Amino acid sequence: MRILIKVPFLLLPFFFSLNISAQQFGGNPPSIKWRQVNTPAARVIFPAGMDSAGIRVADIISSMNTRIQATIGGKQRQISVLLQNQTTQSNGYVGLAPFRSEYYLTPDQNSFELGSLRWTDQLAVHEFRHVQQYNNFNVGGSRFLRYIFGEGGQAVGNELTIPNWFFEGDAVFNETYVTAQGRGRLPYFFNGYRALWAAGKNYSWMKLRNGSYKDYVPDWYPMGYMLVSYGREKYGDPFWKNVTHDAAAFDGLFYPFQKAIKQYSGVDFKQFRSDALGYYKQQFSQPAIADPVKKNQHFIGDQEYPAFVDDHTIIYNKTTYNHPAVFVIRTDNQERVISSRNFSLDNYFDYHDGKIIYSSYRPDLRWSYRDYQEITLLDVQTGDETRITKKTKYFSPALNADGKKIVAVQVAADGKNQLHILGLDGKVLHTIPNNDGLFFTYPKFYGDKIISAVRKPDGEMSIALIDPGTGNTEYLLAFSIKPIAFPSVHKDMVYFSAATGKNDALFALSLSNKKLYRLQSDSLSASIGNYQSAISSNKIAWVSFTAYGYQVHQADSSQVQWQQITGDAIPGDLPTFGITALNKGEATGLLASVTDAHPAVTKYNKAFHLINFHTLQPDFSDPNYTIALQGENVLNTLQTQLSFNYNRNEGYKEFGFSTVYGALFPYLSAGVDYIIDREAFDRNSPVYFNQLQYHAGLQVPLNFTRGRTSTGLSFGSDVVYSRNFFSAPYDNATNSRELVYLNNYVSFSSRSRVAKKNLYPQLAQTIYLNYKNAVNGINATQFLATGDFYFPGLLANHSLVISSAYQQRDKENNGGYSNDFPFVRGYQSRNLYQLSKLSASYHFPLFYPDAGLINAVYLSRIRGGVFYEYGHGNDFYTNGSPFKADFKSTGGQLFFDGQLWNQFPYSIGIRYSRLLDRDIFGGTGSNRVEIVLPISLF
Known part of the structure; x- marks a missing residue:
């Protein structure tokens, strides 16, 4: 007699619950010694x-x-x-x-x-x-x-x-x-x-x-x-x-x-x-000038690195909680977005004659510990971008007076720090020697020379005037332990910020007579820090910090007093408060x-403590209750797991070992599972059997992130050997057969940058394809495709999500593969011959309570959503006649986001589903309520 079996598929998706991080696991190339x-x-x-x-x-x-x-x-x-x-x-x-x-x-x-x-x-x-x-x-x-x-x-x-x-x-x-x-x-x-x-x-x-x-x-x-x-x-x-x-x-x-x-x-x-x-x-x-905003004003946004186009027009980087970083041009009080900013490690940029230049972050295609800083040029009028360098490590690029040369800080993998002068084609024209072991920050052109804030190994800082041709360096300030940053050059003056006493102030240094000045005004004195100065013919701009974000301030040059400092040292000491x-x-x-x-x-031997068990980790996700001994070596190239799992639905017990090796270009995986008391049915009567599985495979994870879009592609294949063990009278060639099959999969995701309050990316796609196929002469196949597509909603933090799924297996269900189809919400699922689904959901924030209870539960956001889902299933009755059914539901959900004990994030959801068709596989009534508790302490 033939028994229909559901096989729990415990392969790579399960392995990657072993705390494998895409940012760390197997992140270094094997060539590193x-x-x-x-x-x-x-x-x-x-x-x-x-x-x-x-x-x-x-x-x-x-x-x-x-x-x-x-x-x-x-x-x-x-x-x-x-x-x-x-x-x-x-x-x-x-x-x-x-x-x-x-x-x-x-x-x-x-x-x-x-x-x-x-x-x-x-x-x-x-x-x-x-x-x-x-x-x-x-x-x-x-x-x-x-x-x-x-x-x-x-x-x-x-x-x-x-x-x-x-x-x-x-x-x-x-x-x-x-x-x-x-x-x-x-x-x-x-x-x-x-x-x-x-x-x-x-x-x-x-x-x-x-x-x-x-x-x-x-x-x-x-x-x-x-x-x-x-x-x-x-x-x-x-x-x-x-x-x-x-x-x-x-x-x-x-x-x-x-x-x-x-x-x-x-x-x-x-x-x-x-x-x-x-x-x-x-x-x-010290007294502070009242902020020119309403008393109950919330966060406005960060405005950083101002640059003058003329006395009436200024460009800066702007970031808000609703939108990722953009370049903005403001004329008087009229603001226009130039372009969104690429992924960057900071918000620095330099502007000259209609061009913005900055460093964009780009990860390596495969090795997650390797990434790059590539110089990007943006045209302010057209918004067109040009990638100047590829696979480089350049920081704080700046243009010269005619806009044809770039100076940038290069930080090499071997720790060497140099200034490079490049052409607009990205070729290095000149490398400036660094004989004093300095670390350069924020270089700028001064004619044919370079101005840069520099750090010595002991942390002391100065401003350096460097001749690229000879390498001669003149230190314009006495070295001190007080930080210096953000130099800018206008005519024969270099402006910069430095720590002095309990505040960070703006200073100016004459390059002609080497006199040092502190810039003073009522606004500067009352500002909380003074940074990132910019100078035009008649105005000065700078950035200070406020309760509403970094804000750009402007003043007429005539309103600023120049207090001369005796000597060449930044006054004051670093305070101990x-x-x-x-x-x-x-x-x-x-x-x-x-x-x-x-x-x-x-x-250092790469095999040192290769198998390093460190944690016994429980994971209770109904119906599976698992406890696993986790292992990971120091180089994070091998992760191992010994596990025991109890499945409440079937009552089976499972013992498993799995391992993933990530030091090569593909991940290599292997493991074995032995399952006791699997459940099958013979004319609706339960039949119990044991099951043995071996599995091995490889996966290639690739990172195509660039510009403003994060993109990942992962594909792989596993070979699985499965053997069932039945007791008499069910121990026959059909039930206890061996099954060998391939599990092939492709996973793709792409998303735009997100801001702090965005529930989902404005544009994103996730697609997963899976095909299982027996290779030992048995007709046993199953194909699954799922996709989620994210679009902007009516308001800034609203999202429309369109989801679809399709699954088809062999008519006889010879493989008994697990049912991974995301069934229509609210219904009891069943592994049918053919399943399809299309759904739409709309997500939106409701409230931001910012309220807590007894120092234990904090609620920062309440968000809602509504959905409609349509599903269709095809199968065959035991007499061979076709079976068809529709599954439609609609409903809503509330999620509560916050933290427990002030540091454990949580998201608790309540979902209501209204079934529009009969639930033919179980359950009564048309109203279903679910509680979602995705909380984990490990």
Whole structure:
């Protein structure tokens, strides 16, 4: 007797629930040879040729480690630190599951943003503090979770008990403590809170913690630093060590962190945070000019990098919460969009004589750790764009006076930093030597010479005047640790921004007599930071920060006073804002005393700890209840999984092993599954059997992102061997046959840039094709095609989504393949011979409550949607006669977006479906309600 079987297809789509990230997994080409420096605190791993960077990081970590342990705890476990030199992004992180750290080695151009210290130094002093945090937060309840679930268990325990503002605030305090700079000394770092205070924005604590879709809210970095530094200053160095130890140990089931603060400070957390923020508010107590907007005005948008066309016309970059970045031209009060901006790492651009030039971001086709900065030229009148360079790493390009040459900063993969002069065809005309080991930022032409803000390895900055022909460099300012950025040249003057005291101010330097001036006016004095100056014949423009975004200001040149500065040094010191704890202890200013310990550089074996199980991860997605042991090596080239799954619908138990190797051009995958108590039917009576599956395959993930569109294409094939094991009397050649089939698939997605409030991209497409075909002489096929197409709605953040799907299998269902068809909402599904569906849905935001409850649940947005779906199915009755049915439904849904415990995003939905046809496969009535709870702590 023949039994109809449904086979659960557990292949590559299932594998990629193993936390594989398209931005990281298998992201480096196999040609990279890895080296290492192995110390007790850290194994620093880096590409061959980056020895100096690897040794420097190891030296800093070794010097800093024991000297700052006392303020967080003495536990130590070695971490692997990977130095990534293929990417143009400036970033770093430390993570559990697995325990590792990565440094992205390209420095940022903006010295105000992260400081001017050597980038490897900044990463080491900041990120290694996170290592110490994780090592010492493995206590009590968090340690118990680690014992049960591995590193992922500790990660959950730490995130439940230690707020993200402490993780980052403590790390920023460390970078400020052990160096002569650090963000805690930079006025720029505090601009967000200064803007809120100046505008009288008294947001609730939960809004400050969770952000908003309608108002500007600073992130948790400055908040964290203010609270951490105040705690260190007020209650001493051991304060946070004691607080975090008790909190991570779950000393107090509810709000253990707040409980610990009260225990060690004597005041409750509400009072503590009020005191801390109030202290810093007093540090910036200077009067501010009232913003020329309504009192209850929400975020307007960021206006950045102004450039004059003439005295009445200005161009700038504009970004809002409703629309991605665009170039805008404004004449008097009339604004016109020139063009949307390509994907970019920052919003910098240069303008000259009808042309805008900037760097566009483009990822590599295959290797996700490799990306590029390509120079793009935009015609202001026509909106036409030209890609000047391809597969290059250029930053901050600028045009010369006749618009025929470009100067740009090149940051090579080997860490070398140079200025290149290029023609409009992208060819390098001249490479300027860099004999002093400088880092160049924001270069500009001054006749045939180059003006650039420069950073020395120790973080000191100046303005350099460079002769490209000879390489001779004249430093126009005395080097100091105060950041300098955004130089612009007008006639014989160079204008720039620099940190001075508690504010960032505009300065001007005469190139003819080398006199230095600070620019002063009522507006400049009251602005929160003064950046990105632009000069025309009779006007000056600059950017300052407000509670409504970066705003461009203009003033007549006659209204600006020029205060001459004696000498060639930027006045003032970097402030500590009264935090004397920064000047106490043996680690103060430690970075300046780090010496080369000459650690040995050895080869790093790519197979080291290749199978590295780190987390036991539960995943409960009804009807499947899974627990899996996850593994991942340090280089992120192999991910493995041992799993057990219980399926509530059939009651079967499944044991599986799967692995994916991503270091080659295609991903290679393999695995085996054994399933006990599969369920089939014989004349509606259940029959149970076991099933064995082997599977292996390959996948090619490609990234075609360019311009303003993110595009990905992935295709692959798997071969699957399946064998069923029946007991008598069903153990026969038909039921217990072997099935070998190919699973071929293509996945394509393309989407336009999205703004913060956009529910979906304005234009996007996702298409998936899947074809399964038996290859061992059995007629067993199944084809599936799905597509989703996104279009603009009636208003800015509305979206219309058209979806379609088609599936057809062999008439006899010989393959018993799983039913992956997205059935019409509300109906019970059935795997029919032929299924088709067409649907339309309309999505829109309703409210932005910005409201929270008991410091645990925060609601930032409520969004709605309506839909209509039509489906049709064809099949055959057991007597061979045709079966046809329609399935139509309509309905609506509400989704609630926010965060739990101030840092876990959630989206909870309620969906109502009205069935317009009979549900012939189960269920009663025409009204169906579903609750959607896509929440995961791992």
